[in-house]
Amino acid sequence: MVVEILSYLFAGLSLGSTYVLIALGFTLIFGVMGIMNVAHADVFMISIFTYLLITTGFDMPIGFGVVIAVFSGALAGLIIYWLVLKRIDKAHPVALFVSTLGVSYVVENFIAKRINFGRPSLEPIFSSEPLVIGGVVFTGPRLLLFAVTTILAGGLILWLKKSETGMLLRAVSENAVMARVVAIDTNRVTMIAIVVASFIAACGGLVVGNMTLTADAFVANSLSLKMFAVAVVAGIGSVGGATIVGLTLGVIEAFTVAYVGSQWQNVIGLVAMTVVLLVRPQGLFGRVLRVG
């Protein structure tokens, strides 16, 4: 019985880790830019496909594939910003938002076409003999996922708190107009945020891809729901909050699937999101409603 519960707990933490990895970047971008970049989830996907291209397509070593995949994910995020997001004035938030939908649609369908709308399999990055602790199975991929999530989430939180650039990011997130008043180069800060966010998403794509061993061009369609839910429930730009909420959501979902029914798994995030918006719109951990 205890073993069962622990198994579900860790399954939930795995699920939650995925959500954290995708939500961290999303909420960072939302905090700094003030826009909800729906296409962020596709950076996750792009890194998986780059890995596929390099390792399976060009038959190159896995390590190589990983490095290039992460790099191109970060680059993809930057390109999307530079080509599209930057060019639509924030005074037109709806057009900006729809453009992110458009970008997402383009990227997903373009890649899907290249693989003839199939679902190719991936070569594993890291696998090992499963570790069994207290009856709970920890596979290699799962351990990698936990490790990477901890490092990236922890690293991001520390970086934001302690580094000077992190401080600039926090300033812009709180009030972009005031940030300009203190001579912060908001353009540069935005680009840094995007690169960091995309880097995290790209890493996320690889470690999750390592677990599922499939490449799905439309993975964002199931993932972005969680991305939104975590960001909204945690609060705009709250990175620590997103970590907690993401993991919690994963755990709740796992227990729901186990004890209630699998069809309800994907409704929880939605319900949480709606409730938070009604009751505490700034999010559980959000402190101020963003200005500017």
Place this chain on the structure above:
Amino acid sequence: MDLAVKEGTITTLVGSNGAGKSSALRAMAGIIKTEPGTVSVHGEDISSLSTRDRIIEHGVVLIPEGRSVFTTMSVADNLQLGSRVGNERAKHGHVATFTIDEAYELFPVLKERQSSRAQTLSGGEQQMLAIARSLLMSPKILLIDEPSMGLAPLLVRKIFGVMKDVFSRNSVSVLLVEQDTSIALELASDAYLLEHGTVIAHAPSDEMRNDARLREAYLGKGDALGRSHGTGKA
């Protein structure tokens, strides 16, 4: 609107609500557009420069209206945002003479609360923080928007008293926008009166104090029976 600030002095912009005073400051800082019209420093046209460039290259620093600090960040961080700018200006040849130590000396309460979040400070303390931060940016031209809002006049006079020394030492020119004309005319040597976005009077403070147009701008013109209409200030 045609305004000029003499170097090393404090000039004030007075006028009733909606006269366009805040907008003038924000336009000078580059936060809002000023077409048509130009903003220049020592004769150099800076209208096309971004806010950031105006700060770094020309030392045009704005202290916006209201609590213009980053409430989610600590006092020390807020100040650091200012000293970063001062350091950057130093690299452009504008050596910073105002340091964080001096800021703490000037405003001891900031030193006490350096690790607290700015949100926990009182209104007056937040204003002090905003001012300290701005001084750390090595301003040459300081644009101050309604510093007295929500603060006791005594506190405002005290803060300014403390700042005047810094101003003269660094030959900072100040443009002050104020609703409270008595404080404004007390602190500044020169005054502009604004109404509906245009300058309707310009005089040294002593003269402006007694200028009938000042009263009119605030209290509205009187009718035939000498009664005055209009918004007036409290």
Place this chain on the structure above:
Amino acid sequence: MLTPYAADIFVVAFTYALVTLGLYLTLLSGQFSVAHASLMGIGGYMGGWATTQWGLPFPVAIVLGGFAGAAGGLFIAFTLQRTSGILLGTVTIAIGQSFSLMAQNWQAIGGSQGLGGIPLYSTLPYATFLLVVGLAAVLFVQRTNFGWQVQAAGRDETVAKSLGISIMSVRYYGYGFGGFLAGLGGVLLAHHNGVIDPNNLSFASEPLFFIFLVLGGYSSAWGAVAGAVGVTWLMELLRFGGGKFLFLDQQDRPWLLGLVLVIVLIISPDGAIRRKSKKTQLASAEA
């Protein structure tokens, strides 16, 4: 008369036109809800269920499907009444995805295979009739006093409120009727394809409706319809004769269309989606 092939394309085009009209209505009323693909799916499931499980005649199924879509829309309007703007858009995307994933796991309504064996009732007369009636209704309401209120609220809620316009009524109309139209489209779709599955509920096809709307001229009901019909036909004609054009073939059409949407939005953002934020209005007032 039309060839069966052409008639078929028109059925699909009119189906999309109904959903696009629904999207247009919702956006017009100032609410950025993008759940229409899902409301279409809900309508489809309801209609399909009605004919296959309850053996109801097609017209009844149509009405039921429409109401299912409307119910979904009204539910969204009600629960999210305090949310607006991009946040609302995001939640509605989440709704779409959530329902789609839920349907995939719900064996009772077919799970990931969906609801099959739906009779192919969607003929051109039905599709044309529904579209004409829908369009006429929208145009009619626009000419009424209420229609004017809807547009006013769509432009600026604060001003509208001060004019005594009931924002909730406007929202219920925008979502409710918009959802109804989407639901109608769903029923038609289900009875055209013979099957309705969770994919039809998902958000994945929503950008398509934006493409129709934006390319057709976002600012009128006719534009919504013209965009849907025009682009659907364009897609047909761009089958590249089953062959290739450079490296592109017919499966490239979706992303090409998406690209057009993005480009249009970059070039003409305030043209594309009407409402400017308060900031621009204030800024231009201040200048």
